[in-house]
Amino acid sequence: MQAVEITPEIVAEHGLTPDEYQIILDRLGRAPNLNELGIFSVMWSEHCSYKSSRRHLGKFLTTGDKVIQGPGENAGVIDIGDGDTIIFKMESHNHPSFIEPYQGAATGVGGIMRDVFTMGARPIALMNALRFGSPDHPKTKSLVDGVVAGIGGYGNCVGVPTVGGETNFHPGYNGNILVNAMCVGHARADKVFYSAAKGVGNPIFYVGSKTGKDGIHGATMASAEFDDQSEEKRPTVQVGDPFKEKLLIEACMELMATDAIIAIQDMGAAGLTSSSVEMADKGGVGIELDLDLVPQREPNMTPYEMMLSESQERMLMVIQPGKEQLAFDVFEKWELDVAKIGVTTDTGRMVLSHKGEIVCDIPVAPLADDAPNYDRPHEPTPKRPQIMTADIAEPSDYNATLLKMVGCPDLASRRWIWEQYDRTVMADTVDNSQSGGDAAIVRIHGTQKAVAITTDVTPRYCYADPYEGGKQCVAETWRNLTCVGADPIAITDCLNFGNPERPDIMGQFVGCIEGMNEACRAFDYPVVSGNVSLYNETNGVAIPPTPAVGGVGLIPDLNYFATLSGAKDGDTLILIGKTDGWLGSSLYLREIENREDGAPPPVDLQVEKQNGDFVRRLIRDRRVNAVHDCSDGGMLIAATEMAMSSRTGLMLTKPEGSCLTNGWYFGEDQARYLLAVDANSVNPILSTAKSMGVPAIEIGTFGGSQLKADNHIDLDLSKIRATYEAWLPTYMES
Amino acid sequence: MQTAVIVFPASNCDRDAAMALEKVTGRAPHMVWHRDSELPSDVDFVVIPGGFSYGDYLRSGAMAARSPIVKDLVKRAGQGLPVAGFCNGFQILTETGLLPGALMRNKGLKFVCRPQELKITNGNSRYTSAYGTTQNVVFPVAHHDGNYYADDSTLDSLENEGRIIFKYEGNPNGSARDIAGICNAEGNVFGMMPHPERAIDPQHGGTDGLGLFKSIIESI
Numbered sequence: 001m002q003a004v005e006i007t008p009e010i011v012a013e014h015g016l017t018p019d020e021y022q023i024i025l026d027r028l029g030r031a032p033n034l035n036e037l038g039i040f041s042v043m044w045s046e047h048c049s050y051k052s053s054r055r056h057l058g059k060f061l062t063t064g065d066k067v068i069q070g071p072g073e074n075a076g077v078i079d080i081g082d083g084d085t086i087i088f089k090m091e092s093h094n095h096p097s098f099i100e101p102y103q104g105a106a107t108g109v110g111g112i113m114r115d116v117f118t119m120g121a122r123p124i125a126l127m128n129a130l131r132f133g134s135p136d137h138p139k140t141k142s143l144v145d146g147v148v149a150g151i152g153g154y155g156n157c158v159g160v161p162t163v164g165g166e167t168n169f170h171p172g173y174n175g176n177i178l179v180n181a182m183c184v185g186h187a188r189a190d191k192v193f194y195s196a197a198k199g200v201g202n203p204i205f206y207v208g209s210k211t212g213k214d215g216i217h218g219a220t221m222a223s224a225e226f227d228d229q230s231e232e233k234r235p236t237v238q239v240g241d242p243f244k245e246k247l248l249i250e251a252c253m254e255l256m257a258t259d260a261i262i263a264i265q266d267m268g269a270a271g272l273t274s275s276s277v278e279m280a281d282k283g284g285v286g287i288e289l290d291l292d293l294v295p296q297r298e299p300n301m302t303p304y305e306m307m308l309s310e311s312q313e314r315m316l317m318v319i320q321p322g323k324e325q326l327a328f329d330v331f332e333k334w335e336l337d338v339a340k341i342g343v344t345t346d347t348g349r350m351v352l353s354h355k356g357e358i359v360c361d362i363p364v365a366p367l368a369d370d371a372p373n374y375d376r377p378h379e380p381t382p383k384r385p386q387i388m389t390a391d392i393a394e395p396s397d398y399n400a401t402l403l404k405m406v407g408c409p410d411l412a413s414r415r416w417i418w419e420q421y422d423r424t425v426m427a428d429t430v431d432n433s434q435s436g437g438d439a440a441i442v443r444i445h446g447t448q449k450a451v452a453i454t455t456d457v458t459p460r461y462c463y464a465d466p467y468e469g470g471k472q473c474v475a476e477t478w479r480n481l482t483c484v485g486a487d488p489i490a491i492t493d494c495l496n497f498g499n500p501e502r503p504d505i506m507g508q509f510v511g512c513i514e515g516m517n518e519a520c521r522a523f524d525y526p527v528v529s530g531n532v533s534l535y536n537e538t539n540g541v542a543i544p545p546t547p548a549v550g551g552v553g554l555i556p557d558l559n560y561f562a563t564l565s566g567a568k569d570g571d572t573l574i575l576i577g578k579t580d581g582w583l584g585s586s587l588y589l590r591e592i593e594n595r596e597d598g599a600p601p602p603v604d605l606q607v608e609k610q611n612g613d614f615v616r617r618l619i620r621d622r623r624v625n626a627v628h629d630c631s632d633g634g635m636l637i638a639a640t641e642m643a644m645s646s647r648t649g650l651m652l653t654k655p656e657g658s659c660l661t662n663g664w665y666f667g668e669d670q671a672r673y674l675l676a677v678d679a680n681s682v683n684p685i686l687s688t689a690k691s692m693g694v695p696a697i698e699i700g701t702f703g704g705s706q707l708k709a710d711n712h713i714d715l716d717l718s719k720i721r722a723t724y725e726a727w728l729p730t731y732m733e734s
Numbered sequence: 735m736q737t738a739v740i741v742f743p744a745s746n747c748d749r750d751a752a753m754a755l756e757k758v759t760g761r762a763p764h765m766v767w768h769r770d771s772e773l774p775s776d777v778d779f780v781v782i783p784g785g786f787s788y789g790d791y792l793r794s795g796a797m798a799a800r801s802p803i804v805k806d807l808v809k810r811a812g813q814g815l816p817v818a819g820f821c822n823g824f825q826i827l828t829e830t831g832l833l834p835g836a837l838m839r840n841k842g843l844k845f846v847c848r849p850q851e852l853k854i855t856n857g858n859s860r861y862t863s864a865y866g867t868t869q870n871v872v873f874p875v876a877h878h879d880g881n882y883y884a885d886d887s888t889l890d891s892l893e894n895e896g897r898i899i900f901k902y903e904g905n906p907n908g909s910a911r912d913i914a915g916i917c918n919a920e921g922n923v924f925g926m927m928p929h930p931e932r933a934i935d936p937q938h939g940g941t942d943g944l945g946l947f948k949s950i951i952e953s954i
Contacts, residue, residue, distance in 0.1 A: 152845050156876070157786040159746020243789025246744040335743060420845045422876040424932050424939055425784075427750040434848075443937065558937060 004034045014041035020372055027366040035303045035352065035360045040367065042270035042308060043277055046534050049371035052500035053532045056513050060527040061520040066489050067528055073194060074115040074266065075185075076528025078490050080554045083189045084444060086451055087121035090129070090182035090492040090550040092533035096237040097179035101146025105179050106154040106240040107312055112183040113158065114266035117249050118315065120193040120256050121185025124426060125442045126155045128165040128181050129455040129494065129548040133174030135409050135731055140169070143177055144417075145732065150240075151181070152420040157242035158249065162421035163432040163440035166455055169409040172463075175538025180494040182550040184453055186444055191256060195265040197283035197318045197344050202262060204276075204289065204342040205324075207331050208248050208314035211272070212297035214238045215310025244313040244336070251334035252315065260323035267314040273307045275316040277350060281368035283318075286345035291354040295337040303352060303359040318344060378506035381466050387584040387598035389663035398665070398712035401592060403723045405633050405666070406640060408591045412727035430558065431484070436645050437563045438480035438629055441555065450555040452486035458632070459544040461600035464585040466508045466545055470515025471603040475670065476631060477551030478523050482612040483627045483673065485561040485619035486553030488523060493530035493549050498542025500534045508545040509534075516547060522605035525551075562619045566626035567646035567676035573700035574685060575635060577611050577672030581663015587632045588666035601668050608671040614694045615673050623685060626676035636665035638674050639700065640707060644721055646676070649704035652713075655697055661712065676702060735951060737763040738777045740807070742798045747784035747821065747931060754931040755781065758947040768801040778954050779816045780807065782823030784876075784929060794837060794879045795825030804830055816860065816922045816950055821877055824915075824925030832923045833916060834892070835884030840877070841908025847876040849939070850928055851903040852914050856896045859917060861924045864949040871942035873928035875906055880927040882909035882916075892916055900926055924950075 004010070011021045014037055024032055024040050032040065042048060050057065062070035068085055069077035075089035093108025113123045128151055133140045144167075155162045160183070197204075215238035255261060263283065265275040272294070280287040291303050297311070319327050324340060331338035345351070350367070352360040395401040405411055418433040430441040430450055439454040456476040462469030474491065481488040493516070498505040520526055536543040555561045567573075583589050584598025618624050626646055630638040636652070643650040658664050677685060682698055689696035708714050737755040741748045748765065755763045763781070764774050773780065787798035798804070804826075811817045811832055819827040827833045840846055849872050854862050857869075865871070884892070889911055892898050900915035907927070915926025930943030 149844075156845055156847075156878070157744065157746075157789060159744075159785060241789070243744050243786065243791065246746065246786070246789075419848055422845070422847045424847065424874045424929070425746055425750070425876060427753060427932050427935065427938050430937050 006031050006037055014038065015045060016041050020044060023370065027370060028362060035307060036362050038304050038308050039273050039360065042273050043367045044371050047269050048274055050532055051372040052374050052376050052534060053509065054373050055375060056510055059513060060517050062526050062528065064524055064526045067526055068192065070526065070528050071530060074118045076490060076492060077119065077192055078528060078552065079189065080449065085187050085189050085192060086184060086552060087116050087119050087187055088182065088184040088492055088550065088552055089115050089529040090180055090494045090548065091115065091531040092494050092496055093179045093181065094177065094496065094533055094536055097147055098177050100237040101143050102150040102153070103237055103239050105147040105150030107238045108179050108181045109151055109154040110240045110242065110245050110312055111268050112181045113160065113245065114268065116183045116185035117252055118193065118264050118266045119187065120191045121187040122253060123160045123183050123185045124428065125184040125440065125453055126160050126162040126181065127440065127453055127455050127550060130165065130167045131173045131178035131546060132169050133177065134171040135169050137174045141732060147179055148417050148420055154240055154242045156422040158246045159425050161423050161425050161429050163423055163429055163442060164453060165433065167414055167417060170459065170544065172544040175541060176536045176543050178496050178543065178546055180548045182455060182492065184451060184552060193256060193261060193264050195263055195279050195282055197263045197279040197285050199262065200285065200344055200346045202321055202344045203319045203324055203340050204287065204344065205317045205319050205327055205338060206294060206314065206341045207317065207336055207338045209241060209244050209311055210295040210297040210337055211301070211306055211309050211314070212311045213301065213305055213309060216305060216308045238310050238312050240312050247334045247336055248313055248315065251331050251336055255327060255330045258326060260320050260326050262318040262320055264315060264317045267316060269310065271308065271310045277364060277367045279316065279318065280350060280364045286347035286349045286364060287342060288345050288351045289342035291352055293339050293341040295339055303354045376500050376506045377503045378510045379503040380507050381511060384464055384597065384599045389581040389583055389660045389667065392583050392593060392662060394662050395592065399715055402636065402640065402713055402715065403720065405588065405591060405637060406720055407723040407727045409727065410587060411633055411637060413725045414728065415725060416728040416732055431563050435563055435565050436641055438483035439486065441484055441561065443558065448558045450558050452481045452484045452553040452555055454480040455548055455550045456480060457546055457548045459546045460585050460596060462512055462545040462547060464598070464600045466511025467515040468600050468602055470512035470547060471519045471605065472600065472670065473547055473549045474516045474519035474525065475603050475605065475608050477549045478525055479612055479629045481551050481553035482616050483629050484555065484563060485616060486555045488525050488551055488553040490526050490528045491549050491551045493527055493547055495530065495532045496536050496543060496546040496548065497534050498537040505542055512545055512547045519605055523609060560620050560622060562624055562627040564626050564628035564642045565645040567642055567648055567702045568625060569648050569703040570679060571625055571676040571702040572679050572682045572698055573639065573650065573702065574675045574677055574682065574696055575672060575699045576615060576675060576694060576696050577669065578695045579635065579659060579664060579667060579669050579672065581659035581667035582669045583663055583667055586634065586666060586668045588634065601670050603670045611671045611673065611694055614689060614692060615675065618675065618685065623681050624675045624677050628674045630672040630674065634666040634668050635672065636709065640720060642674060642676065643707055643717060644724065648702045649706045649717055650700055650702050652700040652709040654710050655699060735759045735761065735778055735954065736776045737779045737781065738766050738773060739763045739781050739783055740766045740768060740803055742768045742785065742787035742801060744787055744789055745783045745785035747929065750931045751781045751783040754934045754943065754947055757934055758944065758951055766803060768798065768803050771802050772806045773810055779950060782817065782819035782826050784821030784823060787822055787826065795822060795829040798826045799829035808832060811923050814920065814922055816954065818861065818950065819925040820929055820931060821927055824927055825879065827923065827925040833918055833925050834888050835882055837879050837927065838881040838883050839879050840881050845878040846906050847874065848906065850875040850906055852900045852928060853903050855901050856899050859899050860921050860953040861899055861917065861946050861949050864952060865945040870903065872933065872940060873930050873943055874932045874939050875928045877927055880907040880909065882913040884910060895919065899924065
């Protein structure tokens with residue numbers, strides 16, 4: 001190998017600080033060569049090393065009765081009984097999606113699926129959480145178009161249903177959109193696979209696509225801020241091949257059914273480097289790879305390029321000695337590249353050879369364990385004053401106000417998006433985005449059990465008060481799972497923030513984590529996997545703090561669940577939870593008053609739990625016909641969504657003694673649910689609620705074809721629906 | 735009654751099709767790998783499932799239509815073996831020439847997945863006889879290339895010979911004459927873009943698809 005002198009410029013180009021470089025010099029006792037520097041730089045990038053976030057992530061509740069594997073593996077594993085496990089994770093693909101929306105989003109879906117099937121699970125559902133800039137921003141439309149097509153293009157081809165998600169628009173994402181993808185898989189408990197390489201002299205197999213020059217330094221790119229030249233980084237975005245992914249899933253499933261695999265790890269960010277280092281580090285072994293044996297897309301690739309390539313659809317495995325031929329046969333059947341490229345060793349070193357020369361020889365432990373772990377300064381976000389409902393003027397025309405709300409970018413129908421996703425492939429989707437429900441419901445194949453899945457965060461709350469916002473995003477996923485009758489079990493998270501080197505941003509990060517953790521502990525609802533995405537800013541402007549949470553729960557028996565679609569003519573609408581009419585940081589304030597100020601609604605976790613447990617009990621006792629939680633836009637929006645989804649009108653009556661009308665309709669007080677119940681169930685439910693200290697009140701009756709509320713609102717449901725359906729297709733086609 | 739499902743690389747509705755066949759016949763179908771050269775001799779009915787065979791690269795269904803198993807499939811279909819293709823299976827059947835026409839990119843250029851109302855336009859076919867007086871059914875559609883095209887004389891003869899079995903109510907993809915499903919002149923080979931195999935279960939997409947499977951099984 002031609003020796004390249006490592007200059008301070010080269011070190012800086014690799015995103016390493018002089019201090020970090022000094023650690024490398026100390027650990028090696030010599031200067032690294034270029035390959036070694038490249039390997040250190042990706043392993044120590046923010047994306048791979050979590051160097052700004054690690055110490056805070058350690059605060060999370062990560063254990064519990066149902067947790068089989070918490071953070072630290074490719075994905076989290078939870079026990080859903082009967083020998084079944086659910087394996088899931090959410091991950092960001094923000095920077096690549098902004099630069100190249102179709103491929104960025106597609107490879108985000110591909111990557112998160114690999115994290116799940118690497119662990120032995122067949123992927124059964126995909127979700128996504130998307131944040132785009134203002135609809136008026138010139139890039140937004142093409143980003144929406146490309147991201148949605150990319151998510152669909154990948155998931156549809158692989159044949160895993162995309163069952164739900166969320167999409168929001170805010171100018172805070174103009175220069176940095178968020179594309180967070182979540183995958184949920186199912187495995188039998190005795191067939192969960194891990195990444196720790198074991199033994200000495202065991203063969204290391206490379207399978208999947210060939211290695212090309214795409215995506216080199218993707219992890220480093222994802223760990224830097226954007227500027228106006230970011231478009232030039234397009235070549236660092238990988239290109240996905242969902243066809244290969246589908247073959248890889250089937251081939252891995254086939255080989256996993258045997259006892260041939262000791263350890264397995266997908267090649268995600270930092271490709272061959274991070275997969276081999278992680279496997280070796282976790283297993284406490286060394287690793288020797290002959291790079292000449294790596295399947296390559298083009299001739300004359302250098303070791304540097306091979307180690308840093310982020311070509312997609314690739315896996316690394318440690319195979320049981322004697323089972324090599326079995327592995328070759330399975331992968332060749334599925335027409336995938338397969339090669340034995342190395343062995344495990346007892347040296348604790350990563351040794352790479354290329355064309356007869358040793359091109360890298362470094363100890364494994366410092367790459368993983370000695371990665372920098374920064375205690376970045378953090379400033380708490382100043383508290384905002386509370387906005388009193390009485391200080392917000394009542395609208396003169398509530399009909400117009402309701403129509404404006406249901407047709408606003410954050411509440412309007414997402415049909416244009418979800419119709420592009422295959423939601424029913426695999427034939428186990430019980431409920432999906434189409435209903436507008438709180439959580440998707442996916443049956444465990446061949447059983448009457450189902451998982452409920454939701455993604456949520458309210459960035460405007462997190463921006464106003466990271467701690468309360470952090471509590472709220474966890475609480476909302478817990479509430480959404482409760483709404484369908486599921487027992488919430490665990491979450492995955494995707495923590496999207498700006499530059500952690502700025503104390504105010506770091507303050508948002510720390511505040512959100514502490515709030516989230518408080519909620520996790522209150523609900524016994526641990527974090528089992530996740531991802532941190534920092535440096536989400538362009539030209540020094542950070543995104544709103546966006547800790548997206550993916551919640552998973554279990555419906556033990558599909559004879560007992562609920563959606564928001566089941567309200568019938570004559571049903572009574574009951575509101576669970578207390579309404580003070582909280583308008584601070586509400587969607588109403590933003591859309592109608594054009595204000596984004598005020599403290600967000602506080603979350604009382606004990607009340608949240610009490611109200612939710614009560615609602616879930618009613619669902620299990622089959623005493624409710626439909627359930628929906630009150631979130632963005634408050635009670636009136638939730639009630640309208642229920643009426644639309646159930647295809648029946650609704651007459652709402654504001655109870656005496658309740659708060660002011662605009663707060664009653666649009667306030668975003670937490671821990672609230674709407675229940676549609678048979679008229680003769682009302683009294684028993686209200687009295688049970690009373691005895692348990694759960695606030696419950698009758699607020700309306702279903703029937704007819706209008707939505708009416710007091711003497712303020714009288715609209716044909718068809719007119720509301722037309723407004724609700726119109727915005728997104730009109731925008732995309734304009 | 736023995737059925738079979740052909741599995742191509744990146745078929746993804748093969749399990750769904752197998753579930754439907756097992757539900758109706760009480761017996762698991764043979765899962766036949768595309769590289770096999772012959773269908774098992776005891777097979778009475780073959781389903782070509784949906785998916786993205788070969789990633790839909792080149793043209794949807796084009797490469798699968800050249801798979802080793804397809805040679806024998808074409809031969810057996812010519813001898814009267816009932817063969818049905820759903821979604822990608824329909825695309826493959828047109829690429830083999832067993833069914834006329836072609837499936838082009840949807841008129842709206844987007845992938846479309848929705849519950850789709852269909853009109854049974856020939857209730858006497860081998861694939862619809864069990865529906866009795868039922869005129870409309872709902873099956874899910876989920877495709878990017880479902881825009882059926884054939885020249886006018888082909889469309890006329892399909893129409894005149896009663897070979898258009900299903901039409902869309904509210905055309906999702908721009909198909910000529912709202913065509914959702916057709917059969918060959920002999921009536922044993924049938925293809926449609928919607929997914930009857932995803933409509934066999936009240937918990938998932940309803941049960942409107944059962945009649946299609948019952949019809950063909952009863953006709954054998």
